[in-house]
Amino acid sequence: MELTTRYMGLDLKNPLVVSSSPLTMDIENLRACEAHGAGAVVLRSLYEEQIVNELEGRLDEDDMYHWYPEAAEHIKKISRGQFLRPYLSYIEKVRNEVSFPVIASINCFSPGSWTSFAEEVQKAGAHALELNVATHLPGAGEEPVALEPEQNIRAIIAEVKRRVDIPVAVKIGPHFSNLIGAARGMEQAGADALVIFNRYYRPDIDIEQLEVTSENYLSSPGEMSESLRWVGVLSKNVSCDLAANTGVHDYEGVVKQLLTGATVTQFCSVLYIQGLGYITNMLDDLKWWMKQKRFASVDDFRGMIVDDKINSEKFEQIHFLRRNARMFDKD
Ligand SMILES: Cc1cc2nc3c(=O)[nH]c(=O)nc-3n(C[C@H](O)[C@H](O)[C@H](O)COP(=O)(O)O)c2cc1C
16 A cells, blocks of 8 residues: 655655654654654744844844743743754754654744754755744734735745755645635745644633633644645645645544645644554554555545535535525524
């Protein structure tokens, strides 16, 4: 059974990619991911602020941080530990320890001086770079925004692509006024893949303590419908690769995303819940499903659902039709 997958020009054993999180910053975990069969891993991100701070040797208190004091505190604390060299050393080390593709990751929001660090990441041996551009709420700060958000993302991609030859994936959030147009623009700017979608921090409120809480940091399978829709829509509208992310918790999630046109799936919440050994279960179940359906390779069924015009249109439908709503009628 053929599970091999080409993602951004990289040859993966299968389409199961461990997404960016602290899980992938431990060499033992990476060995376990490989042993349990993952196709590739994305390392935890470095932040643009950390990179700029270290490259320029300063943290500008009067710059953007005054409207986001917790982030400033966090960054100040971790920046004292000098992050860049350890990140690069980690990439160098894992390149010798594991043989599957290792994708570095940077959370960024501007096409600034930090982009020189992308070259360092390439030199250290990362097979690819993922840019998480869904890190700041556009317009939330007091600083005037220099460029429109989509223009800004395109400028970041173009600048990074100018500096590196390795493939570049762009991890985005779901909120654009015209996601199809935005995605096309990112592709034109040079994105080799889009990661659909980053999962935002989701605030809740403790109504006893009257405080905002942040315990909801792992996804649930029900959250997959948004990325499923957009993988379906975008697979018909862009030709770059698509990594489906958020809410993929089992082989069924993997199968649905591949049927919808995803090149690979990315996940991490389920690994926090079930452990890294669960990658093997997902792979075994995927193979079992393919056998039942008599698919010899992943390419045999990738995009099959949206290749059908009627199914494809359902991904574009955003309101209940009368026939869907009938069950709610009183009589
Ligand atoms: C503890 C934790 C840390 C994460 N750190 C990062 C990060 O450094 N960079 C990033 O791009 N995404 C990060 N993510 C987001 C995940 O890569 C992923 O996009 C998100 O959790 C949705 O996938 P899931 O439903 O499988 O969890 C993190 C997620 C978790 C739970």
